[in-house]
Amino acid sequence: MNSVMNGIEALVCALRAAGVQSVYAVPGYPITELAEHVIEHMRPRARWVISEKSAFEMAFGGSVSGRRTCVITKHVGLNVLSDPLITSATHTIGAGLVVITGDDPLALGSQNEQDSRYYGLLAEVPVFDPNPHNLMGCVASAYMLSERTRAPAIIRLTSRLLEAECALESLSIPREPLSSYDHGVWSLTLHGKHQRFYRDAHPLMRQEAEHTSLNRLVHRGEDVVISSGYASYVVERALEAGGLDVSHLSLSLVNPLPLSLLSRALSYRRVLVVEEPYPFIEHHIATHEHVRGRTTGHITSTGIGEEDVLWALERLDTEKLEPEYVPQSLDMRGYRHYICDNCPFLPLLEALSELDVPVAGDVGCVIRSAPEPMAAVDVALALGSAVGVASGFPEGGIAVIGDFALLHSALPSLVHARAWSIDVLVVVLKNSVAAITGGQWLPELELLDDVVRGICPEVRVVSCSALDRDGWHELLSTLLEGHGLRMVIAEGVCPEG
Incomplete structure (x- = not known):
């Protein structure tokens, strides 16, 4: 080094x-x-x-x-x-x-x-x-x-x-x-x-x-820890901190798994698998009764720390642990991501929360408007999914999506909605950057208007500075009275981008 x-x-x-x-x-x-x-x-x-x-x-x-x-x-x-x-x-x-x-x-x-x-x-x-x-x-x-x-x-x-x-x-x-x-x-x-x-x-x-030297087994004692990735670093620090003579199989080429090395590791008295986020390695060897890990309750969460490794090693004699899982809430996490106070789209999102129609959001900044107290969107599945999800609402609804997400993967759903005359109002938040990831600019975003006008029969472009909450409520309510595919492009500048 x-x-x-x-x-x-x-x-x-x-x-x-x-x-x-x-x-x-x-x-x-x-x-x-x-x-x-x-x-x-x-x-x-x-x-x-x-x-x-x-x-x-x-x-x-x-x-x-x-x-x-x-x-x-x-x-x-x-x-x-x-x-x-x-x-x-x-x-x-x-x-x-x-x-x-x-x-x-x-x-x-x-x-x-x-x-x-x-x-x-x-x-x-x-x-x-x-x-x-x-x-x-x-x-x-x-x-x-x-x-x-x-x-x-x-x-x-x-x-x-x-x-x-x-x-x-x-x-x-x-x-x-x-x-x-x-x-x-x-x-x-x-x-x-x-x-x-x-x-x-x-x-x-x-x-x-x-x-490969990227996969290595270090013999120190009768028990062994199998790990991969950053978890291997955590394991080594834990063993050093605890002064433990525990062997360690550290893997960095994990597909395909080294079967002979795993076989040697399984010959040890007790085996603990430490990995995140899923029990990938453990699933390959979990049929062996002396293997412990996430599926046995010895590793209880992701974000594994040294104390988690030491806790598990102290309990290797117990075949099955039953830790109590309390699903993490926003309050338990201790912080929340809200829509920025100076976001130009804030009045629009507040107006959405007042409309009595289902609203499909996206997983950009819009997702931050989903929890209470705003509750502006009902579902937010994946990047680019809002148009497709809203097209599945039986009585019609609204899709709220960023310009990046729309060009990323929503265009096929947009074409389908037009071809089948689906009742859906698409609200595009246009700030010409990938806002939630730090404001990256891509030249593709400059083509948004040209692309959607070739698909949507009705496109209205509105500057966010032109409407307040009540103005957006009135405009969206009017557009909801129409039929088929409709789109409003709300233009604003991301204050963080």
């Missing part, structure tokens, strides 16, 4: 050392700051993109042209790009393609806590789960394994890893001799492509998982 830096700085160094030629990023917690640093230091090779699916497809296009590429997205962005991701492994790529995804244990800035490691199983691609000591090494290994297997690789991060002091490593990341696309795949059927993947690529992934 020559020096230390935080995880964001280490990743920028690693991507540059890997000779990455194109980076496509979609803003969202916890990777927004990382993406901003990458764009700053790798411009013009790195830029924001409106949609994760588009980002992956552009990265794939660069890969098959012989360019190392990268996609940076938050965990739920993997859902959006999953279609081309899953197909790409058997289709094959060219030069290395790595998807860096940020998981959000505790859902501090997301609509769920999903675990990106499971996409390795679904897409059959390598998944790396770094800790502060091997973050840069995981980037190097991801690009080399991606090129050897001709499949994308995923690197899973968390906010704590990005903020941690990470080792600065001297990297040598050679390219595979054949780093361009092989057109010979078209001589195979789709079934044949999958067969070739299992014959050629899958054994390479298994071999790497078993022999």
Whole structure:
């Protein structure tokens, strides 16, 4: 280790050392700051993109042209790009393609806590789960394994890893001799492509998982902890703080899992699995009676700390614990995110709360208006979902959506609503930035008016400064008397953006 830096700085160094030629990023917690640093230091090779699916497809296009590429997205962005991701492994790529995804244990800035490691199983691609000591090494290994297997690789991060002091490593990341696309795949059927993947690529992934230095078992005693990612760092600190002679299997290449190393770990007297947010590793070995972890109640929450590890180790003799779970409320969390007092859309949102119709919101800033006392929206499912959800209301309703979310993934629902003459009023909050993630500007947002006017028969543009709460109530009530697809674009400037 020559020096230390935080995880964001280490990743920028690693991507540059890997000779990455194109980076496509979609803003969202916890990777927004990382993406901003990458764009700053790798411009013009790195830029924001409106949609994760588009980002992956552009990265794939660069890969098959012989360019190392990268996609940076938050965990739920993997859902959006999953279609081309899953197909790409058997289709094959060219030069290395790595998807860096940020998981959000505790859902501090997301609509769920999903675990990106499971996409390795679904897409059959390598998944790396770094800790502060091997973050840069995981980037190097991801690009080399991606090129050897001709499949994308995923690197899973968390906010704590990005903020941690990470080792600065001297990297040598050679390219595979054949780093361009092989057109010979078209001589195979789709079934044949999958067969070739299992014959050629899958054994390479298994071999790497078993022999990489990123997965290591340190023997200290009769009991063992199995962990991955940032949790491995927490485990080591806990064992040191407690002065415990407990062995530790630390994994950073988690798909495929190293079966021989796991088999050795399972030969220990008692096994504790420490990971977050889901019991990914534990699910593979939970049938063994001496395994403890989340499914046995020994690990009780995400955001695992040293005290959680020590608490679990003290109770390994108990086969099943029954901790009492009290679902976290906004009051228990101790803070709330409200709509900003100087938000130009505040009078509009207050007017929505007075209308006697169902309102579908989005998961941008609008979601902050859902709890009491405002209660402006009834449901908020996912980014870009408001138009589709509101189109499903039997008696019609309102969709409230930001301009970023609309262009991200709501256009198909907008087209469907127009084609089927669905009664839905779409209220677009236009501030020309991705506001909730920090005010990122994307040139795509400047095209909003042109795009929606080609779809919606009735579009009204209103400046937020022109109407107060009563004015918005009157306008929305009038528009609700119409039929079919209607849209009002509310223009305002985000004071935080």
